[in-house]
Amino acid sequence: MTDQELIWRIAGGSGDGIDSNSRYFAKALMRSGLDVFTHRHYPSRIRGGHTYVEVRAAPDGAASRGDGYNFLLALGDSFARNPSEEAYYGNEELKPLSENLDDLREGGIIVYDSGLIDDEQVAEINLEERAEENGWHVYPVDLRGIAKEHGREIMRNNAGIGVTAALLDMDTSEYEGIMDEMWNDDILEANLAVIQDGFERAQEFDQTHDLEMPDHGEPEEAQALVSGSDAIAYGALDAGCRFIAGYPMTPWTDVFTIMSQNLPKFGGISEQVEDEIAAASLALGASHAGVKSMSGSSGGGFALMSEPLGLAEMSETPVVLVEAMRAGPSTGMPTKPEQADLEHVLYTSQGDSSRVVFAPGDQQECYEQIRTAFELAYDYQIPAILVYDQKLQGELRNVDASFFDREADGDPGSVVSEEEIAEAAEHHAGKFKRFQYDADDGKEGVSPRSVPGQKGGRFLATGNEHNEAGHISEDPTNRVLQMDRRLGKLESIREELDAKGNQTHHGPDEAEYGIMCWGSHQGTVFEAVDRLNDAGRSVKAIGVSDLMPYPEAEVSEFLESVEECLVVEMNATAQFRGLTQKELGRFGPKLSSLLKYNGNPFEPAEIVEGFESSIDGEELAVNNMKYVPAAGD
């Protein structure tokens, strides 16, 4: 990442069109050849309040949010006023301006809607004084007035786009092209006129800033702007998933919604059901009947799924579950990211677990790993869980469109044909030996699977311990054979995963220090690693995606090669560090933790700072992170 970057923050009340507007803006920048990355911040509230989205754009890679930002477009909160134009949430209409100033970089630009935020309010927050101190360039524009002239106040955000374009000397044609794809006739014309008016208004200003649109050429190949949820949903569809059942819960709802909108087009079925126990149970029912299926939820809803999850393990019904983490415990902070459900996902449900768990680190990994999750679940008849969080769920990033150009996988996995059933060596009591101890299809522990309607394949799937034909059994010998067979699958899966290499490495091989992370802030950590190396440190990082089975060999090798390793994660109890120590049984003295759990994701500079503090053994200067030294220190 060069110094040349734009981080544009659009702020307003929920419902002011912040999300859609920023998406179009990001797409326009992407089409003009820049790399883009967005970061969303929103309250658990439908209308009003303070919400913002950052669009980071740079010519050569934007894989995380940045440190602070350099352009604020503060729309004001239109929902703070009732129809008679009186403020009714106190001074909330000011919040999109007042709440964002702390993160604005020196020399940054502020555009605010003087049609909603009046001079008196601005005086209250000493904007002039603060702008002078920080070298900010402030441009009040009556965005609301411009939009009203063209008939619809909600188009204020597009007036803001026009102003942005004029101030940054940006060509608006890409953005207008997107408007053209979205709207028709009068609405399109009005929007274009609003953009143009905003543009012209800003051109009249005495422009004092020196921030410009970063240099860029045309994109070398078509880019797709996708979120983690988009990538998971499309990956699942390409994996042959044709059934989903769910119950809405933030942030899981995103994947559920995208799947529901697409499945009918792909000949699949989506079911919104009464609760999460039902949702996971439906996924098992559809899978039992022979369809690749998935369900998912977030923390509290996933808690309800622990029962069917255990049933999937015991009955060896393949299923893929998605767990989209948010800050907990309990309802926690519904719209804020956290990585604190790791242990919940790994160990929930009674008994000894045998499941596969992935934690993708970016959009491409979301797509890749959900496909692997389906492949393994259906080949090995085991539940596979993909855990990600509210951060990766909503962040948009450009990816080469060709990356997603893959064949769909209609292979139902380890299901046998009726011919194979007919040839099966031994049937027990008229039933197919569905849970045969010593079946050999090249995958350890995997027994032949039939589905209802197949002639001669009938068997009983049950959550009770059972014998080879599926009959309930408490026979001690059978118990041990069945347990060992089920748990043994993880060994074969580990081998397959080792060959695949889901872990992502960054930085020089021979580096002195290590940083470990899992999940959504992999990009942020990698950016911090680059900065540390540029500043003379010797650091490399590993983003671990396989959580169960744990990639023992690869992580051990990484940890052996470094002096010390900082484990970066968004929770208060260092859960991933705990997992690593438990799985590897050594390295405890090498591992220290940098933790953040205030509801906001790490910024790269924070990781740099945390790393420096950990090396120097100094107290952290920032109060929103926690450093936990290595065991034995």
Added chain:
Amino acid sequence: MSAFSAIGDPEEAEEDEFTPGIEPQPTWCPGCGDFAVNNALKKAMANLGKNPDEVLLCTGIGCSGKLNSYFESYGFHTIHGRSLPVARAAKLANPGVEVVAAGGDGDGYGIGGNHFMHTARENHDMTYIVFNNEIFGLTKGQTSPTSPKGHKSKTQPSGSAKDPVRPLSLSLASGASYVARTAAVNPNQAAEIIAEAVEHDGFAHIDFLTQCPTWNKDARQYVPYTDVQDSDDYDFDVTNRQEAGEMMYEVESKLYEGEVLTGRFYKDDRPSYGQEKRSTGEMPEEPLAERYYDEDAEWERCAEQLIDKHT
């Protein structure tokens, strides 16, 4: 050979086809009403000419859940209260399979009550048999949702302060399109009703009165019974929701006063959920499960959708 050749194959249509060969001895107590359910279900399936390989029986937990061990078919012995969500998804995934769910009064009206309400509301094409013996059997005799008010048990030693669930009324109000009650003491009616329920295209709920000789001491608690369809005293239109509802209310009140009325109480020919879903384009016309075995199936990939929307 097709992937699901058992479906619609009338070759094996003997009653004993639904009896497993070498089985563990049933763990039901001597005199248990659950035997009657098993027998009636086997008889109904044989009479309909079903093949055990085209039938999927989903059960919950408890004595009723063990039905899966003594009834020969594809089976999914799920977890407490969860037979319905598993069953209805299996039916959506492969509508050719004959899906039956079964559970007890605790399983179906207690822990699985939410699923019962919604499965009935959605009118899934399946049969749901609830073994109603007014007691928790396998956990050894606690008060159940259908136990009468005042029922004393180890967990409610002063007598239950709760009115019992009214399963027929609950089912009707929730949206079931076929509601009947039968009793273990009436095997012929039970087999007929189950066969009707299986043939019914929609959610068919049967409240099956069984006796628990161990924990509900009066093993003959549902004798004598009256078949409302055989009696001139009970004149109501089974296709009229209001009349059926009034009749159910009467029947459910009388049960606890000692008068046992059984028979068909409601039947509605509205389209099943699967039909509705197909008509709105939310569900494919052909059984989804078959696609995985169809070599000519076209597996659409996402790239086009994705490129169209996100580039």
